[in-house]
Amino acid sequence: MEQKNGLVIKSTGSRYTVLSDDGTMIICRIRGKIRLKGIKSTNPVSVGDRIVYDDDGSGEGVISEIKERKNYIIRKATNLSKESHIIAANVDQAVLIVTINYPMTSKVFVDRFIAASEAYGIPVTLVFNKTDRYDHQHQQILEEWRNLYESIGYQTLAVSAKKQEDLSEIETLLKDKIxxxxxxxxxxxxxxxxxVEPTLNLKTAEISAIHQSGKHTTTFAEMHALSFGGFIIDTPGIRGFGLIDIEKEELYHYFKEIFEHAKNCRFNNCSHYSEPGCTVKKAVEDGLIAYSRYESYLSILLDKNDKYR
Ligand SMILES: Nc1nc2c(ncn2[C@@H]2O[C@H](COP(=O)(O)OP(=O)(O)OP(=O)(O)O)[C@@H](O)[C@H]2O)c(=O)[nH]1
Ligand SMILES: [Mg+2]
Ligand SMILES: [Zn+2]
Known part of the structure; x- marks a missing residue:
């Protein structure tokens, strides 16, 4: 029996594909129960985890230890569940793919994703896709969204994966990072x-013509090595808002421009909702904070649940 280190690149429920530090690929299962402090999760081991496994030469390894995570992205397992599901661990950055249409992505969704990434300390870039399908009106919306998010300090790119337009910037973004x-x-x-990696040949599917929504083609997160350096994790599409784990009191920290304007609020525990002397509300009135961003902030703040989805 030999103990080896490796990286989890795919998780399909009870089996994990591990890229061993010795360069080989091995399927592993988990020994008994590995419990992680503080997280009630449906998947104790996630894509991106660094692990220790026992190799007895049988061809199947047994994971005995998960190394401490630098960070992780989590979502609720189901809408009502208290359990959560770890999407990926130990990532250098998140890229949110946004489509103005086909299917429509809402600003609230984008803002919730950004807030969650900020809370996890994970840099986020917005990549607008399907520019080849946009009509004049969609193009205008695209420009408006890009200006908004760039002005707050987020990098944005606009591409057409289908027509292979503007993809060199994507390579630059992905190179040497997870x-x-x-x-x-x-x-x-x-x-x-x-x-960006044509040898992979991942499964894709047309969106539903009637509902203009995706068909949840990718069902498990999977990490792929990039030939020009780095790794990319493909994930199943997020339904609804999907992300959790921010305390109400600290929510405004994760809306960068709201945080900036919150310094002079009259009350230092101001929630920037109904308090007098709130300089955030003043900044919204003066057009210094986009109304859509403030609305997104309030939609999370006033969510009925204590933790946010
Ligand atoms: N017109 C156009 N279609 C695109 C573009 N990129 C992807 N598509 C199409 O959009 C559909 C969905 O693409 P997928 O890559 O399967 O989407 P996904 O985000 O992986 O979806 P899930 O795995 O379900 O989460 C496919 O029919 C693609 O061909 C694009 O730039 N322009
Ligand atoms: Mg997919
Ligand atoms: Zn305030």
């Missing part, structure tokens, strides 16, 4: 990965 790719079903996550 990136988790996220977004609604059908926005083109797997298509984009196939374009």
């Amino acid at each position: 990136t988790v790719l996220s977004g609604h079903s059908g926005v083109g996550k797997s298509t984009l990965i196939n374009r």
